[in-house]
Amino acid sequence: MVLDARNHDPAQEIAAEKVLLDRLDTYYSDIISWFFQTILKDSTPTKILDVGCGTGHLLEVCDRTLKAIVTPSFYGVDLNQYLITNASQRFPSYQFEAADATHLPYPDETFDLVYVAAVLAHVPRAADILKEMVRVTKIGGTIAVLDQDFETAVLYPGDKQLTRSVLNAAADYWSDGWMGRKLPSMFKHLGLTDITVDARVRIDRDFDKPFFERIRNWIVEAGFPSDRAERWFSELCQQASVDEFLFTRNWYAVAGIKQFKSLNE
Numbered sequence: 001m002v003l004d005a006r007n008h009d010p011a012q013e014i015a016a017e018k019v020l021l022d023r024l025d026t027y028y029s030d031i032i033s034w035f036f037q038t039i040l041k042d043s044t045p046t047k048i049l050d051v052g053c054g055t056g057h058l059l060e061v062c063d064r065t066l067k068a069i070v071t072p073s074f075y076g077v078d079l080n081q082y083l084i085t086n087a088s089q090r091f092p093s094y095q096f097e098a099a100d101a102t103h104l105p106y107p108d109e110t111f112d113l114v115y116v117a118a119v120l121a122h123v124p125r126a127a128d129i130l131k132e133m134v135r136v137t138k139i140g141g142t143i144a145v146l147d148q149d150f151e152t153a154v155l156y157p158g159d160k161q162l163t164r165s166v167l168n169a170a171a172d173y174w175s176d177g178w179m180g181r182k183l184p185s186m187f188k189h190l191g192l193t194d195i196t197v198d199a200r201v202r203i204d205r206d207f208d209k210p211f212f213e214r215i216r217n218w219i220v221e222a223g224f225p226s227d228r229a230e231r232w233f234s235e236l237c238q239q240a241s242v243d244e245f246l247f248t249r250n251w252y253a254v255a256g257i258k259q260f261k262s263l264n265e
Contacts, residue, residue, distance in 0.1 A: 004265075013080075017055065020113060021057075024057050031200065033056060034200055035253045036061055036062050036149045038063070038255075039142065039213050043142055043260075044070045045102075045142065047072060048062060051119070056079075056087030059076055062115075075141075078098065106154065108203030109138045109139060109261070111141060113142045116129065116146075120145060120147050123137050123175055124175050126210075131190065134190050134192070134258055135262045145252075147251070148179070149249070153171070153248070156244070157236065158232060162228060162232050166229065180250060183254040190256070190258075193257050194257075198254075199253070201251075206245075216233045
């Protein structure tokens with residue numbers, strides 16, 4: 001879960017965290033439950049690391065999923081100290097640390113399960129993060145990723161050409177709007193085995209106006225013509241107000257097993 005670690009304005013950090021918390025209670029809830037059910041159905045890890053842990057709530061969902069089987073120890077890292085401080089207060093039984101995910105502060109082969117959720121599409125060094133995740137995973141352990149592919153987005157209503165342009169611009173605003181579709185290949189090139197891929201289409205019939213406002217702002221920031229962005233957003237709001245709205249995206253759960261010993265460079 002992503003909050004810009006360079007942002008140290010307290011008011012903006014509070015607002016950004018609120019967005020994450022609101023999305024956890026609404027949009028992400030079903031997706032997160034599905035992710036853990038998928039990656040834990042044949043696994044009972046006892047030491048778990050959440051990379052880019054954000055608010056800390058995904059560790060709680062993982063904990064609940066495993067509770068009847070095993071009692072693991074949970075760790076979380078995030079680059080943003082504000083999120084880490086609050087996560088530590090919310091979940092004192094878990095161990096949180098502020099750290100760069102491209103240089104995880106753990107020895108080789110420490111964890112049975114290392115996962116990252118809804119982060120890699122937003123960061124510039126996703127491959128380096130995955131390499132570090134592999135390094136700190138035990139032989140026989142699992143590396144897992146939950147992420148979306150924004151270019152699979154389907155949106156109605158709207159002018160066809162304008163909507164296509166907006167959604168493509170939004171996908172290109174992210175560090176990698178194709179992350180979901182790339183994950184199986186990235187896992188293969190890391191030498192992971194028993195790679196599994198599952199997908200879920202998230203279907204929204206309720207119009208999340210603040211989310212689409214953010215899309216409008218993102219693409220304008222990236223150079224999309226502001227008058228066209230505003231026309232798209234205004235027409236979308238107008239139609240959504242009379243219950244003309246559908247939005248979908250593909251989410252992917254990809255997991256692989258590490259079968260080799262880490263080699264320090």
